Amino acid sequence: MAKDYYNILGISKDASDNEIKKAFRKLAHKYHPDKGGGDEAKFKEINEAYQVLSDKQKRAQYDQFGSAFEGAGGGTGAGFGGFDFSGFSGGGPGGMKFEFGGDTGGFGDIFGDIFGGGGGRGRQQERGTDVSVDVEITLEEAVIDTERDINIYLSSICSKCDGSGAESGNNIKSCKTCGGTGQIRKERRTILGVFAQTEICQDCQGQGEKPEKNCAKCGGDGRTKENKNIKIKIPAGIADGQTIRLSGQGEVGFRPKSGKSVPGDLYITVHIKPHQIFERNGDDVIYNLEINFSQAVFGSKIKVPTLQDEINLKIPAGIQSGKIIRLKDKGFPHLQGRGRGNMFIVVKMKTPKKISKKQKKLLEELREEGL
Ligand SMILES: [Zn+2]
Numbered sequence: 001m002a003k004d005y006y007n008i009l010g011i012s013k014d015a016s017d018n019e020i021k022k023a024f025r026k027l028a029h030k031y032h033p034d035k036g037g038g039d040e041a042k043f044k045e046i047n048e049a050y051q052v053l054s055d056k057q058k059r060a061q062y063d064q065f066g067s068a069f070e071g072a073g074g075g076t077g078a079g080f081g082g083f084d085f086s087g088f089s090g091g092g093p094g095g096m097k098f099e100f101g102g103d104t105g106g107f108g109d110i111f112g113d114i115f116g117g118g119g120g121r122g123r124q125q126e127r128g129t130d131v132s133v134d135v136e137i138t139l140e141e142a143v144i145d146t147e148r149d150i151n152i153y154l155s156s157i158c159s160k161c162d163g164s165g166a167e168s169g170n171n172i173k174s175c176k177t178c179g180g181t182g183q184i185r186k187e188r189r190t191i192l193g194v195f196a197q198t199e200i201c202q203d204c205q206g207q208g209e210k211p212e213k214n215c216a217k218c219g220g221d222g223r224t225k226e227n228k229n230i231k232i233k234i235p236a237g238i239a240d241g242q243t244i245r246l247s248g249q250g251e252v253g254f255r256p257k258s259g260k261s262v263p264g265d266l267y268i269t270v271h272i273k274p275h276q277i278f279e280r281n282g283d284d285v286i287y288n289l290e291i292n293f294s295q296a297v298f299g300s301k302i303k304v305p306t307l308q309d310e311i312n313l314k315i316p317a318g319i320q321s322g323k324i325i326r327l328k329d330k331g332f333p334h335l336q337g338r339g340r341g342n343m344f345i346v347v348k349m350k351t352p353k354k355i356s357k358k359q360k361k362l363l364e365e366l367r368e369e370g371l
């Protein structure tokens with residue numbers, strides 16, 4: 001089950017960032033699920049590999065702990081070192097997160113923040129705030145790829161200045177206060193001597209440039225709070241409590257069009273409503289089937305609902321109460337990789353509470369016969 005991300009992308013271990021990007025683009029294009037001949041599972045795998053290898057920090061950790069994936073990837077759910085795989089179904093901190101690609105509409109990386117550290121975040125004002133949203137879906141929706149429209153109120157690009165922060169007709173100019181460096185050097189005299197300190201220039205907020213005249217709508221910030229509709233895709237096989245990360249779909253940063261500004265991420269935690277007849281266990285689904293005594297003795301054919309359709313289940317003659325029948329591949333699709341879980345039908349014999357006179361008589365006869 002070990003995943004060789006280099007192998008998946010068809011590159012060598014010392015591939016450059018550029019080679020990684022090239023290989024990813026080519027493969028992602030080829031296997032994109034929206035295309036004829038696309039392959040969603042393969043596409044997810046490619047994304048996963050890319051998300052790790054394209055991030056310096058994650059790549060280094062992967063290179064170092066690569067073998068850990070072999071140990072932990074067997075599906076046991078055991079944690080290994082710093083990577084808490086047991087957090088998978090629970091979501092929350094340390095839980096596994098995955099991501100959709102921003103504008104491709106396809107699926108993004110499954111691993112997401114599994115390695116913890118999010119890397120350099122830049123200065124506060126340059127990176128927009130992350131936003132978290134909760135979404136509830138049904139169990140049936142968790143079986144297939146599902147779409148949801150969500151409405152959130154968040155900092156967006158100012159419609160008047162299109163994120164530049166400048167009043168129309170005005171240019172962005174180099175900041176005079178700091179000479180375009182975004183920083184101001186100050187000397188502090190203390191008993192111990194003179195210390196040089198650099199501070200972020202308040203005038204341009206560290207940008208090194210600012211509008212000649214600020215936009216009247218956003219005050220030069222380049223962003224305003226708006227209600228925004230976002231269409232999200234929830235991948236088949238998602239478990240209750242799991243979080244999807246939409247990279248760059250959070251709040252925009254200070255002057256979003258400055259070229260230095262990075263939007264925050266949008267985190268969507270998916271909750272799955274309990275189901276009336278199905279119970280979920282990992283990627284398996286459990287269904288309790290009650291049969292009566294004669295069905296158990298003679299065998300029977302019974303219509304049984306599955307997650308997506310209905311089957312005619314053959315109950316063999318002489319079945320014992322408590323017997324579990326497995327329907328292969330009738331469970332939830334695996335979120336990672338191919339295939340799906342199974343359905344387990346727990347057969348239980350129902351004891352009648354109310355019986356007719358005739359039934360009573362027949363049962364008494366059975367009793368005489370030792371049944
Ligand atoms: Zn504006």
Ligand SMILES: [Zn+2]
Nearest residue numbers: 175178201204
């Ligand atoms: Zn300045």
